[in-house]
Amino acid sequence: MDTNVKLLDRFRWPLRSSGIFKGLKDAELVSILRNCRPQEAAFNEDDILWTQDDPFVDLFILRSGRLICYRNTISCKDQLVCYYDPGQPIALEGVLSHKHTSPFTIKSSMEGSYVSLSFKQILKSDKLHRDVRETILLNLAKVVADDSIRNMNKACVLARYKSQDRIIAFLELVGSRSKGDFFDVGMDRQEMANYLSVDRTTLSTELNKLQRAGTIEMQGRNFRLL
Numbered sequence: 001m002d003t004n005v006k007l008l009d010r011f012r013w014p015l016r017s018s019g020i021f022k023g024l025k026d027a028e029l030v031s032i033l034r035n036c037r038p039q040e041a042a043f044n045e046d047d048i049l050w051t052q053d054d055p056f057v058d059l060f061i062l063r064s065g066r067l068i069c070y071r072n073t074i075s076c077k078d079q080l081v082c083y084y085d086p087g088q089p090i091a092l093e094g095v096l097s098h099k100h101t102s103p104f105t106i107k108s109s110m111e112g113s114y115v116s117l118s119f120k121q122i123l124k125s126d127k128l129h130r131d132v133r134e135t136i137l138l139n140l141a142k143v144v145a146d147d148s149i150r151n152m153n154k155a156c157v158l159a160r161y162k163s164q165d166r167i168i169a170f171l172e173l174v175g176s177r178s179k180g181d182f183f184d185v186g187m188d189r190q191e192m193a194n195y196l197s198v199d200r201t202t203l204s205t206e207l208n209k210l211q212r213a214g215t216i217e218m219q220g221r222n223f224r225l226l
Helices: 003-018 026-035 092-096 119-124 130-158 163-175 189-196 200-212
Strands: 039-043 048-050 058-064 067-071 079-084 105-108 112-118 216-219 222-225
Touching: 003 026, 003 058, 003 112, 026 130, 058 092, 058 119, 079 130, 079 189, 092 130, 112 119, 119 130, 130 163, 130 189, 163 189, 163 200, 163 222, 189 200, 200 216
Parallel strands: none
Antiparallel strands: 039 112, 048 105, 058 112, 067 079, 067 105, 216 222
């Protein structure tokens, strides 16, 4: 099999799924792969991949597994920020910031792997057409903007003082993106509690209250607002 075909087959899915390379042809992806030294690294469950403020100069895309991102502060240690699922770029804020450091501590919740590419090569390689670089930079801006909107929505949810109000606001936010009556929140109960900054017992108690009151219906990770 042709070397370019093998290279593309190996890395096509994570690159396409990330949104960063949207609109590029396969031949353009091959050019990127040949010039940007793609690497793949595996990790185990509970590995700490990066700590907050570690150097972060490459593009990273999660191929498999799941990552949890925490923000460490003096007043609140290990504040959950977000999760990364397969196909998502990892902490783009780090590589695009002037500091080029990880904004979070990033830990694995299960074994998996990620792909990395040299961002410097994408920006500076004279072997990549200018239009390709411009497409990538525009896509990066869109992905970061989408992340910013998600973070703003989370801030609005966490601004609710009462735990029950916070839970309802979260379910309304997730449900608004669903086309059906039932929607999957994409988290188990512990992950949901961490995301909402409440303890697991409080979350279970409030969810049961809401179900008894006829406000919600729940089946595992699936919910419906009534």
